Amino acid sequence: MNGLSNEEEVTRQLDFISKIRAFTEGKKLKYLVVTFGCQMNERDSEKIAGSLSRMGYDKADSEEEADIIVYNTCTVRENADKRLYGRLGVCKAYKQKNKDMLIALCGCMMQEDNVVSKIRSSYPYVDLIFGTHNIYKFPELLYSRLSGGSQIIDIWEKTDDLVEDLPSLRKYPFKTGINIMYGCDNFCTYCIVPYVRGRERSRNAIEIIREAEKAAEDGVKEIMLLGQNVNSYGKGLEDPISFAQLLKEVSKVNGIRRVRFMTSHPKDLSDELIEVIAENEKIARHVHLPLQSGSDRILKDMNRHYTKARYIELADRIRSRIPDVSITTDIIVGFPGETVPDVDDTIDVIEKVRFDGAFTFEYSKRTGTPAASMEQLEKEFVQKNFDRVLETVQRISKEQAARFAGRTMEVLIEGVDEKDPLRYTGRLSQNNVVHFPVTGAGIGDMVQVKLDECMGFYYNGTVVCP
Ligand code: 5AD
Ligand code: SF4
Numbered sequence: 001m002n003g004l005s006n007e008e009e010v011t012r013q014l015d016f017i018s019k020i021r022a023f024t025e026g027k028k029l030k031y032l033v034v035t036f037g038c039q040m041n042e043r044d045s046e047k048i049a050g051s052l053s054r055m056g057y058d059k060a061d062s063e064e065e066a067d068i069i070v071y072n073t074c075t076v077r078e079n080a081d082k083r084l085y086g087r088l089g090v091c092k093a094y095k096q097k098n099k100d101m102l103i104a105l106c107g108c109m110m111q112e113d114n115v116v117s118k119i120r121s122s123y124p125y126v127d128l129i130f131g132t133h134n135i136y137k138f139p140e141l142l143y144s145r146l147s148g149g150s151q152i153i154d155i156w157e158k159t160d161d162l163v164e165d166l167p168s169l170r171k172y173p174f175k176t177g178i179n180i181m182y183g184c185d186n187f188c189t190y191c192i193v194p195y196v197r198g199r200e201r202s203r204n205a206i207e208i209i210r211e212a213e214k215a216a217e218d219g220v221k222e223i224m225l226l227g228q229n230v231n232s233y234g235k236g237l238e239d240p241i242s243f244a245q246l247l248k249e250v251s252k253v254n255g256i257r258r259v260r261f262m263t264s265h266p267k268d269l270s271d272e273l274i275e276v277i278a279e280n281e282k283i284a285r286h287v288h289l290p291l292q293s294g295s296d297r298i299l300k301d302m303n304r305h306y307t308k309a310r311y312i313e314l315a316d317r318i319r320s321r322i323p324d325v326s327i328t329t330d331i332i333v334g335f336p337g338e339t340v341p342d343v344d345d346t347i348d349v350i351e352k353v354r355f356d357g358a359f360t361f362e363y364s365k366r367t368g369t370p371a372a373s374m375e376q377l378e379k380e381f382v383q384k385n386f387d388r389v390l391e392t393v394q395r396i397s398k399e400q401a402a403r404f405a406g407r408t409m410e411v412l413i414e415g416v417d418e419k420d421p422l423r424y425t426g427r428l429s430q431n432n433v434v435h436f437p438v439t440g441a442g443i444g445d446m447v448q449v450k451l452d453e454c455m456g457f458y459y460n461g462t463v464v465c466p
Contacts, residue, residue, distance in 0.1 A: 009136065009163050016139035017054045017167070023146060024056035031057035032066040036083065037074025039226055039262055040197075041107055043177035044135055045072045048106070050167035051139050063087075064094050068102040068142075073109035075192055077364040081109060088123050095125055102145065104128040106135060110155055111196035114367065124151065131155040132197055136163035158198045164207060172414070174444030175222035178211050179203065180246065184228035186265065188292070189303045189370040190335060190363060193228055202233050205241045209249055216255035221444055222412055223250060225261040231268035244272040251282040257446055258412060258429060260284040266291070266314055267305040278322045285429045287318055290330035291358075294349035295342035298335055301374075308345055315353040326356035326400075326430035333389050334363035334382030336374035343385040350392045356400045356430065358393040362386055401432060402454040408464050411449040413441060433458040 004012065031052040035045040048070050049059070060066035069091065074080040088103070095101045103126045109115050110131045119126055128145045130138065133156040145152045162182070170176050183198040184191075212223055225247065227233060233243035243261075251259045259282055266289055277283045289311075293299050296307045306314075315327055331346060350358070362382055365372050411434050417423035423435050426449070434449055435458060441447045449461040 006163055006165070009161075010165050013051075013136060013139045013163075013166055014054075016143040017051055019143055020055040020139065020146065027056075029057050029067040030060035030065055031068045031070070032060045032063055033070045033072060034063070034087070035072045036080050037072075037076060037108065039177050039224060040179070040228075041072050041074060042171065043179060043226055044107070044132075045070075046170055046176070047135065047166060047168045048072065048138055049171075050169040053169050054167045055139070055142075063091065066094075067098065067100065068104065070104040070106065073105060073107035075107075075109040075112060075115070075196060075366070077361060078366075079364075081115070084109065085123075088119075088126065092123075092125060102127045102142075104130075104138075104142070106130045106132075106138070108132055108193070108196040112192075112367075116153060116155060120151075120153070127151060129153045129155065133157075133159035133161075136161075136166055139166075160201065162201060162203055164203070164211070170218075170220070173219055174412070174414070175224070176215050176220050177224045177226045178208060178215070178250075179227070180208055180225045180230060180243075181227035181233050185232075186229060187303060187370075189301060189374075190332065190366065192366040192369055195368055197228065200229070200232065200235065202227075202235060202237050204237065205234075205239070205246050205249065208246065209253065212250050212253045212256060216253050219255075219444065221256065221446065222258040222260065223253075223256055225250065225259065227261075228263060229265040229268065230261050231264050231270065231273065242270070242272060244270060244276040247273070247283060248276050248280065251280050256282065258282060258284055260286065260431075262288055264289050266311050269314060269318075271317070274318055274321050277325075284431070285322060285325045286328070286431045287322075287325060288328045288330075289315065289318075291346070291349060291353075292330060292332050293335060293338070293342065294346035295338070296345075298338055298342050301337060302332075302335060302371075308349060312349060312352050324404075324430065326432070327353060328357040328431070329353075329355050329359075331358055331360045331389060331393070332363050333360060333386040334377050336363070336371055336376055338363075338377065338382075338385070340385070343388060346389060347392050350389070350396055354396050354400055355393065356432075357397050360386065360390050360393055398456055401457055401459075404428070404430070404432070404451050405454045405459070406451065408448050408450045411436075411447055411461075413443050413445050413447060415443055434461050435459070436461040436463055439463045 033045045033049045181202040183200045184194045185200040234241045294308050411426040413424045413426040417425045448464045451459040451461045
């Protein structure tokens with residue numbers, strides 16, 4: 001960080017923001033940030049949007065009308081790459097119409113050498129490329145591009161810096177993510193995240209709580225604590241604190257009504273955490289607990305550090321201590337060497353744990369990961385297994401969703417139903433979606449809603465007490 005402290009670096013970037021503001025003055029310029037991937041990227045995009053807004057850009061409604069587009073990319077699975085290249089092709093035409101339009105790329109995909117080479121050679125009209133480690137330098141890099149003229153590429157291999165407190169613009173005024181840690185040290189053998197997001201680094205608890213307090217002052221009701229593996233939060237801090245303790249502290253912040261967190265690794269989920277959730281109604285009744293596979297052999301090859309039996313036992317412990325909890329998961333089908341009996345084991349876990357929801361992914365080979373050099377499976381074979389897993393997941397989560405029908409539960413109103421302006425849409429603590437007729441309450445309010453009928457994956461309800 002050029003030896004600068006957090007405050008000095010923030011001041012430096014704010015200075016570039018003012019310089020760009022002078023440039024945009026009176027020009028009515030517009031920005032668009034397009035986000036691929038996970039909640040971490042969503043949060044990073046809020047920070048980029050915050051800087052752009054301070055620079056004097058207004059939000060555009062479409063790529064076509066934007067004067068600067070930032071694509072915040074994901075590389076966890078291969079199809080995300082293809083989607084980005086498709087979008088860049090379309091942008092070329094927009095850029096021909098609007099010669100001053102700028103295209104910036106950032107996020108995980110940019111940490112891969114082959115991607116940057118491809119963009120350099122095939123998409124020379126991209127103006128600015130930066131990575132995950134220097135995202136806070138965005139104002140400075142954009143300023144260089146505006147004053148320099150040629151394509152700027154700045155990718156760092158790694159960083160120990162945690163630069164916070166730059167502007168951010170929340171996508172929703174009533175909920176936000178707060179990063180509690182960056183990076184991942186787990187090295188699951190299929191996963192590229194540790195290579196593109198770097199080593200695990202935790203933020204100080206005091207700073208996290210201060211950010212939660214500030215958000216609450218702005219009217220935020222729901223906070224999502226973000227990390228690749230939140231259960232190992234706190235390692236290496238001067239004042240060690242467990243994730244469970246942090247969660248408890250954040251939930252005490254005045255004005256915050258709900259606290260969520262993402263993602264938990266089953267190997268590190270403690271009894272202390274289960275206890276803290278159970279005892280604190282403000283903490284969401286939702287645990288996202290990626291299973292990945294139900295086969296002990298595959299779990300070992302994936303470097304996951306738990307067995308099928310241990311996962312089931314953990315899920316049972318969570319369900320018995322936290323009534324009404326919803327457990328969701330991620331599952332990968334088609335990891336190298338996976339056989340039909342391995343898939344049977346995954347299906348067995350789905351049936352025993354009864355997931356309330358699951359993201360099912362086909363294994364995607366990521367260059368540079370250990371699994372990429374293992375023998376890969378035939379696509380058709382994987383597809384058949386995938387269909388079986390998906391069918392099980394959908395059947396069970398539909399049955400699970402119906403379990404709250406007829407009950408009255410608390411809903412955070414998130415917006416107007418896209419299909420019907422006379423209805424609101426919101427979420428239960430368990431994360432299930434609920435639609436109900438508009439009443440006196442407004443977006444961002446918590447209301448008690450009777451869940452009249454379950455429509456498969458969402459509920460239709462009516463407000464009981466506004
Ligand atoms: N192929 C398929 N799915 C993957 N995930 C991570 N890496 C891969 C990969 N190479 C999935 C995991 C993880 C989620 C965020 O993405 O299930 O939990
Ligand atoms: Fe990837 Fe595993 Fe880290 Fe999750 S815990 S980000 S799957 S390496």
